[in-house]
Amino acid sequence: MDPARIRDWLCTTARLIDEEKDRLTDLDSAVGDGDHGVNMQRGFTAVAHSLREGGPDDMTAGQLLVLAGNTLVSTLGGASGPLFGSSFRALGKALDSPGTGADDHRLAAALAAARDSIQRLGAAQPGDKTLYDAYGPAADAFAREAEAGAGLAACARAAAAAAAEGARATEPMQARRGRASYLGLRSIGHQDPGAASTALVFRALATALEAK
């Protein structure tokens, strides 16, 4: 995987989070404590900064993702910080693990590892109204397209569409994990903020992997 594409992905995510910060905050005000937009902006601003300042220019794609994950763990905060952080660490470790195969297949396996790390850490199940409801379908869609030989850009487009749909699908759900679960039935009718952020992460991936 070309490290420049990973840099592009992370910086595009930071830009999209900047643009959508207020919407993320509004979503978290409805079902949580209203800090999610600020948390995500702080975390991804730090990632963009660490890419500029931290480490040599010859870092591999995997090393860049581990750096991003570590940065998110120490800066993002809230329940979502460790979850996003560990997902990027898992992605980086998987991409750096020895092995062969085309980029799309390697990234598909890495996204599956990232999805699993979120599940291990947060113990969310599908339908619990969390970021897992966007991440799971996105990782699955990416893998499906890779299996079909669609190519990197098409895989990422499918993943972005699945993440967006997964985020939308959280609206009628009742939260069973995280702060929103304290609301019980009143959590119904609002999109999950972490799922909305996950859709942005995958939209940024599609932008970065668009054939240039």
Ligand code: ADP
């Ligand atoms: P906090 O809830 O601590 O204020 P944030 O507002 O930054 O943290 O993040 C809230 C998001 O974290 C939720 O919208 C949800 O997507 C995600 N989340 C919370 N708990 C879990 C969990 N156990 N598993 C997966 N995602 C979770």
Ligand code: MG
């Ligand atoms: Mg919050």
